[in-house]
């Protein structure tokens with residue numbers, strides 16, 4: 454029988470690409486999710502019976518143990534960007550990873566992939582980055598054969614980066630260039646991240662190692678914003694806003710979202726803190742090539758196919774300007 458892989462966070466943006474890649478590779482996939490009744494789109498990624506949906510909350514040890522029971526491999530993609538009520542960075546990202554890795558250890562599971570992020574750092578002023586670093590540590594402590602994958606910002610039709618800034622551009626005549634706009638990013642396609650997850654799972658040489666996953670090009674935040682606005686044919690003015698001011702604004706919005714359940718902050722103080730550091734693959738890091746992946750999808754080949762909906766006349770709008 455083919456391997457059974459339990460995926461935590463399989464219902465999320467990147468998780469769906471991972472589930473699809475696992476199905477294509479013939480694995481049996483168990484998606485551990487808080488609301489399995491909402492996961493019918495996951496079921497159809499495989500043949501009948503290939504994808505199993507089980508209820509689990511990464512903050513609940515019993516549900517995590519049940520989800521891992523009988524699995525040959527575990528993938529943890531769970532994270533949050535905004536803290537809300539019980540969903541804290543420490544509880545969900547750090548201790549969630551602890552519970553999953555403890556359960557894997559108890560069941561003797563050696564194949565474990567932890568999705569982290571470039572910038573994970575115990576000394577960071579960002580609570581997200583600290584929780585990500587603590588999660589890496591606890592996973593490796595419990596399952597030393599685990600592979601850590603740290604992507605840069607991830608793009609794809611359902612992303613929360615290009616789509617978000619395109620949506621903001623639709624509303625505002627002036628776009629804030631956070632911290633002056635010079636922070637660097639190396640956007641990577643969600644499908645390429647999923648390919649890396651599969652490659653790491655299949656390759657025993659990847660066990661115990663950390664890989665940083667960046668796309669083929671590096672851009673400053675300013676370049677990304679200008680690219681988005683050219684692609685959606687909405688030229689805007691720009692204003693350089695210092696990190697401190699943006700962080701204050703983000704902090705206020707974040708505070709409001711903690712008390713208003715359905716309000717989502719476009720960005721939080723913590724995310725502004727993250728943007729103070731370049732989000733690119735470090736020089737000595739292992740990466741896609743070390744996982745045998747040499748061809749990556751570029752932003753320019755994909756983003757216009759899903760950003761068109763933000764143009765003033767949607768798909769009927771001729772792109773007036775070539776991307777910068």
Ligand SMILES: NC(=O)c1ccc[n+]([C@@H]2O[C@H](COP(=O)([O-])OP(=O)(O)OC[C@H]3O[C@@H](n4cnc5c(N)ncnc54)[C@H](OP(=O)(O)O)[C@@H]3O)[C@@H](O)[C@H]2O)c1
Nearest residue numbers: 462464465466467487510511530531532570604605606607
């Ligand atoms: N997107 C990026 O640009 C980016 C960049 C670098 C690293 N990453 C990392 O990649 C991973 C996936 O990111 P993403 O963009 O796909 O995030 P996402 O769309 O927000 O998905 C997060 C997933 O976590 C699940 N989750 C949250 N809290 C949970 C809990 N208490 N118990 C069980 N499941 C829970 C969500 O399930 P529900 O459906 O129940 O909410 C969802 O499936 C994360 O670890 C993230 O840090 C992402």
